[in-house]
Amino acid sequence: MLNKIRFEWSIVDSALDSWDARYKELVSYVKVFGNARVPSKFSENLALGKWVDKQRTKYKRWQNGHTLGIITKEQIQLLNKICFEWSVVDSALDFWDARYEELVSYVKEFGHSRVPQKF
Numbered sequence: 001m002l003n004k005i006r007f008e009w010s011i012v013d014s015a016l017d018s019w020d021a022r023y024k025e026l027v028s029y030v031k032v033f034g035n036a037r038v039p040s041k042f043s044e045n046l047a048l049g050k051w052v053d054k055q056r057t058k059y060k061r062w063q064n065g066h067t068l069g070i071i072t073k074e075q076i077q078l079l080n081k082i083c084f085e086w087s088v089v090d091s092a093l094d095f096w097d098a099r100y101e102e103l104v105s106y107v108k109e110f111g112h113s114r115v116p117q118k119f
Helices: 011-033 046-063 073-081 092-110
Strands: none
Touching: 011 046, 011 073, 046 073
């Protein structure tokens, strides 16, 4: 009966599919921006920014010997392949890059870079 309504017997497969989908989005981001430093609040794709943060958290947990809710070695290899930065130090340059990406998004949406002060 459950098979008739396409019941998902394993949510693990769904989680892996979701990981693969986000990874593909990250690969696209790298092609556009030249790096994998997606801002946490990336306006064009908020879910991607959160996902990137989550990968860093999972990696730290993996490094510290945790076994639940970690990242796999295969996922680490895939992220390393696109020069993923596991530790991003908050700096003036990172702040500038994040604001620049927000400005790029604004220009795409409104066609100019005259951002109102209270935007």
